[in-house]
Amino acid sequence: MDAAPNPLLAVDRLTIDIGGAKVVDDVSFTVAPGKVMALVGESGCGKSLTSYAMLGLLPPAARRTGGRIMLENTDLSAMSERQFRKARGKDISIIFQEPSASLDPLTTVGAQIAEAYRVHHGVSKTEAYRKARQMLADVGIPDPDRRLHQYPFELSGGMCQRIMISIALICGPRVLVADEPTTALDVTIQAQILDLMKKLVAERGTAIVLITHDMGVVADIADEVAVMYAGRIAEIAPVHALFREPKHPYTALLLASVPKLDHTPKADLATIEGTVPSPNEFGLGCRFADRCPLATGKCRNEQPPLFDCGGGHRSACWHIDRMSEVHEVAA
Amino acid sequence: MSKTKNVLEIRDVAVHFGGRGGLLGKAGPVVKAVNGVDLDIGRAETVALVGESGCGKSTLSNTIVGLQAPVAGSVKISGEEVVGADRRKLNDIRRKVQMIFQDPALSLDPRSTVGATIAEPLIVRGVARGKQLKERVGTLLQQVGLRPEHADRYPHQFSGGQRQRVVIARALALEPDLVICDEPVSALDVSVRAQILNLLVALQKRTGVSYLFVSHDLGVVRHICDRVVVMYLGRFVEMADRDTFFANPKHPYTRALMSAVPEADPVVQRSKERLILGGELPSPANIPSGCAFHTRCLLATGICSRERPELTPRADGARVACHHA
Numbered sequence: 001m002d003a004a005p006n007p008l009l010a011v012d013r014l015t016i017d018i019g020g021a022k023v024v025d026d027v028s029f030t031v032a033p034g035k036v037m038a039l040v041g042e043s044g045c046g047k048s049l050t051s052y053a054m055l056g057l058l059p060p061a062a063r064r065t066g067g068r069i070m071l072e073n074t075d076l077s078a079m080s081e082r083q084f085r086k087a088r089g090k091d092i093s094i095i096f097q098e099p100s101a102s103l104d105p106l107t108t109v110g111a112q113i114a115e116a117y118r119v120h121h122g123v124s125k126t127e128a129y130r131k132a133r134q135m136l137a138d139v140g141i142p143d144p145d146r147r148l149h150q151y152p153f154e155l156s157g158g159m160c161q162r163i164m165i166s167i168a169l170i171c172g173p174r175v176l177v178a179d180e181p182t183t184a185l186d187v188t189i190q191a192q193i194l195d196l197m198k199k200l201v202a203e204r205g206t207a208i209v210l211i212t213h214d215m216g217v218v219a220d221i222a223d224e225v226a227v228m229y230a231g232r233i234a235e236i237a238p239v240h241a242l243f244r245e246p247k248h249p250y251t252a253l254l255l256a257s258v259p260k261l262d263h264t265p266k267a268d269l270a271t272i273e274g275t276v277p278s279p280n281e282f283g284l285g286c287r288f289a290d291r292c293p294l295a296t297g298k299c300r301n302e303q304p305p306l307f308d309c310g311g312g313h314r315s316a317c318w319h320i321d322r323m324s325e326v327h328e329v330a331a
Numbered sequence: 332m333s334k335t336k337n338v339l340e341i342r343d344v345a346v347h348f349g350g351r352g353g354l355l356g357k358a359g360p361v362v363k364a365v366n367g368v369d370l371d372i373g374r375a376e377t378v379a380l381v382g383e384s385g386c387g388k389s390t391l392s393n394t395i396v397g398l399q400a401p402v403a404g405s406v407k408i409s410g411e412e413v414v415g416a417d418r419r420k421l422n423d424i425r426r427k428v429q430m431i432f433q434d435p436a437l438s439l440d441p442r443s444t445v446g447a448t449i450a451e452p453l454i455v456r457g458v459a460r461g462k463q464l465k466e467r468v469g470t471l472l473q474q475v476g477l478r479p480e481h482a483d484r485y486p487h488q489f490s491g492g493q494r495q496r497v498v499i500a501r502a503l504a505l506e507p508d509l510v511i512c513d514e515p516v517s518a519l520d521v522s523v524r525a526q527i528l529n530l531l532v533a534l535q536k537r538t539g540v541s542y543l544f545v546s547h548d549l550g551v552v553r554h555i556c557d558r559v560v561v562m563y564l565g566r567f568v569e570m571a572d573r574d575t576f577f578a579n580p581k582h583p584y585t586r587a588l589m590s591a592v593p594e595a596d597p598v599v600q601r602s603k604e605r606l607i608l609g610g611e612l613p614s615p616a617n618i619p620s621g622c623a624f625h626t627r628c629l630l631a632t633g634i635c636s637r638e639r640p641e642l643t644p645r646a647d648g649a650r651v652a653c654h655h656a
Contacts, residue, residue, distance in 0.1 A: 042521060042522060159611070186384055187592050188607075190591065191605075191607050191608075194593070195607060213521055216592065217593055219594060219595050219600040219601075220600050239597050240598070244598075257521060259528070259554035260550065260595065260596065261550075263554060265553060266555065268529050269528060269529055270525060271525045271526045272522040275493075
């Protein structure tokens with residue numbers, strides 16, 4: 001394995017509060033250039049809020065109450081909206097799940113890509129369009145000269161997502177946040193977009209923070225994975241280690257609940273009983289305790305820290321030594 | 332009663348849209364959403380219908396329940412013809428076939444208690460009333476893993492997975508022969524999906540209901556289905572038993588689909604054969620000549636753009652529509 005290069009992006013003890021509840025609680029991770037960090041979790045786990053905080057896009061009700069987000073030596077979390085406007089698109093960009101909802105329906109896609117470039121570089125329209133055309137070719141859109149002058153409704157979902165990626169990358173940001181970028185797409189198109197993202201990461205050294213709930217997508221593209229549960233990181237590990245030997249009961253059960261090729265058809269799949277607690281139900285201890293097969297009194301009363309298991313593998317569980325019991329439940 | 336064993340028999344069904352009454356009386360383009368398909372589903376059998384958006388799987392589902400009239404062909408549910416049936420007959424047939432959709436939040440009336448929602452088909456059909464009705468609703472709730480006292484709650488008081496359970500209870504209220512499940516777990520969180528899949532399997536074992544399972548998630552399909560049908564631009568391109576299908580997929584489109592679905596295992600996923608399809612699904616208003624897939628196919632030759640391949644049986648029992656597979 002390569003030695004880990006210096007991190008480009010460092011999220012350090014990030015805490016976000018909505019109405020008195022810590023919906024993101026003490027979240028830390030780093031991403032190196034050219035690497036893909038996947039934030040995985042179910043709805044409400046705080047993965048999207050964490051990523052929005054990186055771009056100063058938190059909804060009005062949410063407030064950062066602790067921690068920092070460093071992009072090399074710049075503290076993103078201390079930026080004013082004015083400063084953020086300069087950084088967004090140039091240093092850090094985002095693409096969303098539904099490309100057709102993110103594009104302006106009344107403007108040609110060429111104008112939308114060129115605008116992103118002109119805002120940061122102040123070049124002529126002709127020059128910006130030339131850049132936009134090049135970008136369309138880079139993201140694999142056939143016949144870019146014609147496409148530049150089309151409107152979003154004339155393009156398919158997969159094409160629109162390529163346009164979004166063009167807008168996000170035209171200024172060469174060092175970090176790309178991808179929030180469920182392929183969830184709304186068909187699988188053959190998803191495969192095209194994932195391959196495109198891999199290619200861009202390799203060629204440009206862009207660091208990607210990928211938000212997803214799809215373990216297949218994680219297995220395909222991630223270098224490192226942070227599994228989030230109810231606002232906290234449950235487990236963080238290099239991708240192979242996480243799938244081979246999960247060290248948090250939540251991760252293990254999550255992986256076991258996905259039907260795999262060697263699973264006997266129609267035999268019961270492992271399930272996680274109960275539901276994710278809502279923020280007003282967060283107790284003192286581990287937030288997974290009520291659904292966990294390993295839970296003891298200690299789990300309900302004391303919050304487990306992230307224990308270091310070696311090799312960059314960390315897990316927030318009091319009972320890592322009893323993980324074999326979970327694997328039995330899951331099998 | 333009919334003697335047939337199949338709960339569903341579809342013969343040569345075609346559904347087209349448009350083509351008439353366009354602007355200034357000119358004929359508009361004809362969208363051939365479904366174009367001559369045959370399908371049987373036996374009792375307690377689960378058949379998966381796999382394909383991408385625009386392939387015609389929703390149109391076919393709607394045709395089966397009689398919400399969409401085909402331009403040709405026959406659809407029989409437990410031996411009774413849906414096509415051309417009058418209103419009363421159609422009403423009768425419809426109790427034998429039910430649907431479950433992707434997003435349970437959109438399938439439930441937010442202002443009805445779930446008890447009222449589940450009771451409605453029973454009242455409409457005059458199956459039960461009064462105390463008996465209440466008991467029946469309670470039993471149905473228990474069957475799907477909820478409690479009878481949940482009947483008084485509203486949909487917003489439930490989680491997504493619980494709401495899908497309510498939808499399933501309603502679908503089962505009239506003891507249908509066939510349930511069409513249109514991506515029933517796609518909108519649910521991963522940990523909840525397994526619960527719903529386990530429930531669907533258990534209910535089939537108990538009641539003998541058959542499922543037509545529309546999905547693009549091949550992991551789920553392999554887990555829950557007995558047979559698989561792949562659809563591309565309105566036609567079936569491959570049909571096979573589950574084990575044959577997954578052991579030896581034949582149509583180039585099927586193989587591309589399989590290679591595109593990411594496996595939840597980085598070792599397997601990163602070493603598997605990659606067949607990334609170029610291009611996109613052509614418009615169903617302008618289906619390519621010959622084999623509709625030839626514009627994106629890695630094996631295509633001259634014959635593929637001239638002659639449409641029929642579904643033909645292969646040695647292992649699979650049926651494939653391809654000149655070269």
